Amino acid sequence: MIVTAPALDPAAALPAENAVRARIADFLSGYSLEATRPKAADIAALKNAAAPGTAVYLSAIPTRAPEEVLDQAVAVRTAGFEPVPHLAARNFASATQLSALLEKFAAQAGVVRVLVIAGDRDRAAGPYAGALELIESGLLARHGIRTVGIAGHPEGHPLLAPETLDRMLAAKIDAAEQSGLSVEIVTQFCFDAAAIVRWIDRVRDLGIEHRVRVGMAGPTSLTTLLRYAARCGVKASAAGAARQAGLMKNLFTVSAPDPIVRALAQTREERRLGDVSGHFFSFGGVDATARWVAAAAAGRIALDRAGGFTVNQA
Numbered sequence: 533m534i535v536t537a538p539a540l541d542p543a544a545a546l547p548a549e550n551a552v553r554a555r556i557a558d559f560l561s562g563y564s565l566e567a568t569r570p571k572a573a574d575i576a577a578l579k580n581a582a583a584p585g586t587a588v589y590l591s592a593i594p595t596r597a598p599e600e601v602l603d604q605a606v607a608v609r610t611a612g613f614e615p616v617p618h619l620a621a622r623n624f625a626s627a628t629q630l631s632a633l634l635e636k637f638a639a640q641a642g643v644v645r646v647l648v649i650a651g652d653r654d655r656a657a658g659p660y661a662g663a664l665e666l667i668e669s670g671l672l673a674r675h676g677i678r679t680v681g682i683a684g685h686p687e688g689h690p691l692l693a694p695e696t697l698d699r700m701l702a703a704k705i706d707a708a709e710q711s712g713l714s715v716e717i718v719t720q721f722c723f724d725a726a727a728i729v730r731w732i733d734r735v736r737d738l739g740i741e742h743r744v745r746v747g748m749a750g751p752t753s754l755t756t757l758l759r760y761a762a763r764c765g766v767k768a769s770a771a772g773a774a775r776q777a778g779l780m781k782n783l784f785t786v787s788a789p790d791p792i793v794r795a796l797a798q799t800r801e802e803r804r805l806g807d808v809s810g811h812f813f814s815f816g817g818v819d820a821t822a823r824w825v826a827a828a829a830a831g832r833i834a835l836d837r838a839g840g841f842t843v844n845q846a
Contacts, residue, residue, distance in 0.1 A: 552794070553831050556841070559797035560829035562809040564589060564616070564718075564745055567818040569600075574818050575607045581822035584612045587645070588818070589681075589718070589811070592620035594652040598633055605641035615641050616681065620651030621660035627669060629658070634675035646672065647681035647718055648704075664704050673711045680708045684719035684744065686731035698738060705740065721747035721813050725795035732805050745811035746796060751788040751824045752816030788824065790833075790840035 564587035567574065578588070588608045590601045598620065605615035617637060624630045637643035650662040660666045663682060672680055682704045689697055701717070708715045717735070722728050728746055735744070793810060800808050814821035823845050827833070833841040 555797040564811045566813045577819035587614040589616045592618035609641045616645045621666040622651035622653040622656040625658040638676045645679040667707045679714045681718045684717040686722045686728045716743040718745045719747040725792045743807040748789040750812040750821030
């Protein structure tokens with residue numbers, strides 16, 4: 533006997549698709565952006581791309597003075613967004629230098645949130661060997677900082693064991709909260725949704741329920757992705773993502789994080805991952821990244837069978 537499969541009813545599939553869109557929109561509702569040395573034109577262009585008040589993280593560069601980011605923070609605040617400067621602990625030559633910069637951040641850019649990282653220097657320029665020492669200084673709260681971001685590493689760290697990373701994460705959270713600061717975790721960008729979920733599960737199992745901003749690369753060319761991934765220690769997952777997407781034959785193809793966004797939005801709903809949102813690195817330009825995320829958050833997407841979606845930015 534031949535059994536014929538029932539015909540698919542497009543109308544019946546619509547509620548399921550709408551549910552997926554709603555999960556994606558909810559996941560992206562609190563998104564943040566990250567930019568490295570954005571120009572005035574880049575920040576001005578955000579007014580037509582990102583919602584007012586969107587958090588814009590401003591990267592620290594080891595070869596540049598920490599004060600360089602001040603003008604960027606002022607421009608971000610003037611444009612109607614929330615500036616979140618990176619503070620690379622090893623870049624500061626003294627507590628006086630850090631204190632003076634924090635004072636300017638508060639007075640000129642209304643900064644109340646920062647992301648504290650160790651920085652890429654092999655040797656500290658001053659008294660702060662890493663993020664923990666800077667947080668323990670008490671200078672953040674003294675200068676009006678209310679929220680501190682600390683780094684998370686879904687794919688681990690090339691120099692530190694996972695257990696060491698766990699202890700350091702807990703110590704930084706404890707030091708921040710003892711200073712009266714709220715805490716959020718901002719992860720390094722990653723191309724493997726399963727690795728991200730495993731890491732979030734690990735963090736939650738440690739009793740850490742703070743907000744996690746999941747780092748992802750915004751839409752950009754594969755060559756650019758691989759270049760940044762090599763610098764930041766996530767080259768393996770970038771190459772794996774490229775192979776899976778079949779993009780290795782065309783290194784100039786634009787890659788977007790839609791499969792990761794969709795997978796995390798779905799898993800967040802099913803697994804109760806806690807307070808999790810997207811954080812997008814703007815390797816392809818902060819304006820282009822913002823327009824892509826804003827369109828996806830608004831539901832202007834078409835789901836595909838590969839587990840991702842395409843964005844309509846019109």
